Amino acid sequence: MNVLATIPGLGSTGAPAFDVTPQGSDYETVRQVIEMITLDYRDQPSLDTIAEALGQSPSQLQKLFTRWAGLSPKAFLQAVTLDHAKRLLGQEALPLLETSYELGLSGPGRLHDLFVTHEAMSPGEWKAKGGGLTIRYGFHPSPFGTALVMATDRGLAGLAFADGGGERDAYEDMARRWPNASYVEDAEATEPYMRRVFDRSEWSAERPLQVVMIGTDFQVRVWRSLLKIPFGKAVTYSHVARDIGQPTASRAVGAAIGANPISFVVPCHRAVGKSGALTGYHWGLTRKRAILGWEAGTA
DNA sequence: GGAATCATGTGAT
DNA sequence: ATCACATGATTCC
Numbered sequence: 517m518n519v520l521a522t523i524p525g526l527g528s529t530g531a532p533a534f535d536v537t538p539q540g541s542d543y544e545t546v547r548q549v550i551e552m553i554t555l556d557y558r559d560q561p562s563l564d565t566i567a568e569a570l571g572q573s574p575s576q577l578q579k580l581f582t583r584w585a586g587l588s589p590k591a592f593l594q595a596v597t598l599d600h601a602k603r604l605l606g607q608e609a610l611p612l613l614e615t616s617y618e619l620g621l622s623g624p625g626r627l628h629d630l631f632v633t634h635e636a637m638s639p640g641e642w643k644a645k646g647g648g649l650t651i652r653y654g655f656h657p658s659p660f661g662t663a664l665v666m667a668t669d670r671g672l673a674g675l676a677f678a679d680g681g682g683e684r685d686a687y688e689d690m691a692r693r694w695p696n697a698s699y700v701e702d703a704e705a706t707e708p709y710m711r712r713v714f715d716r717s718e719w720s721a722e723r724p725l726q727v728v729m730i731g732t733d734f735q736v737r738v739w740r741s742l743l744k745i746p747f748g749k750a751v752t753y754s755h756v757a758r759d760i761g762q763p764t765a766s767r768a769v770g771a772a773i774g775a776n777p778i779s780f781v782v783p784c785h786r787a788v789g790k791s792g793a794l795t796g797y798h799w800g801l802t803r804k805r806a807i808l809g810w811e812a813g814t815a
Numbered sequence: 816g817g818a819a820t821c822a823t824g825t826g827a828t
Numbered sequence: 829a830t831c832a833c834a835t836g837a838t839t840c841c
Contacts, residue, residue, distance in 0.1 A: 732826075735826090757835090767825085767836080768835090788834095789835070790836060796834025822837090826832095
């Protein structure tokens with residue numbers, strides 16, 4: 517598996533091969549703040565304490581965080597708390613799931629927030645493990661750290677995250693899923709996806725995002741169900757299990773959600789445990805909190 | 816409130 | 829076959 521040696525832009529020189537926008541570089545700070553206020557929330561670290569630990573002035577940090585999240589650090593913490601997650605689950609989420617289900621999902625799906633037309637691989641194509649597929653990829657700054665975007669000519673196929681220096685790991689993680697595909701670095705081809713995915717003003721029903729889901733039948737069913745969860749809301753793993761008609765498969769659903777290759781677009785971060793606890797996230801629980809909190813502040 | 820324990824469906828080896 | 833899980837419910841402290 518020495519394919520990695522041939523990949524430009526993944527060198528270990530440390531210099532990122534992309535422009536870092538102000539928004540992109542903010543995330544590293546935000547991530548540390550979130551980590552501190554949630555890791556031991558018992559201690560209830562004050563803004564001053566956090567600012568000191570990060571070597572920044574409290575007011576500057578406050579401003580940066582609020583600009584990023586739309587929420588003060590304190591309000592953010594509240595939004596990512598157990599109680600709030602439970603409230604998200606409570607009333608609206610389930611009915612919405614059911615009504616969406618009635619709309620049917622054959623053909624171009626009219627879905628919530630980010631409008632997506634999705635296409636699943638045939639079983640044959642899945643067995644080929646990406647064989648015959650050309651996947652273009654590129655790294656781009658995003659509000660949640662460096663994003664790795666992968667696309668075929670049929671649409672967006674993968675979206676992964678990497679924190680400082682983790683680009684190579686993110687690439688390996690993704691490439692392992694479709695080992696027989698051929699990979700071409702082409703940030704120019706992936707950049708348009710990037711712009712549309714993270715800019716809500718670009719989300720429109722007339723111009724849905726083209727997405728191709730490469731997975732088993734079961735996984736695709738689970739991922740489709742996730743697409744129906746509205747922005748800023750959350751459901752439990754057992755909700756999803758019920759939605760796909762296998763009410764006892766909540767654990768299997770968890771596994772399938774964990775395998776979702778198109779994070780953020782397929783909102784796997786909106787699935788939480790029945791208790792309201794954020795049970796897990798492939799790209800780190802802190803990022804799940806960040807995305808959920810960001811949605812709470814942006815909704 | 817936990818900690819321990821069980822039933823459980825999928826996917827990888 | 830067997831195992832690891834981003835689960836959930838139950839049953840003990």
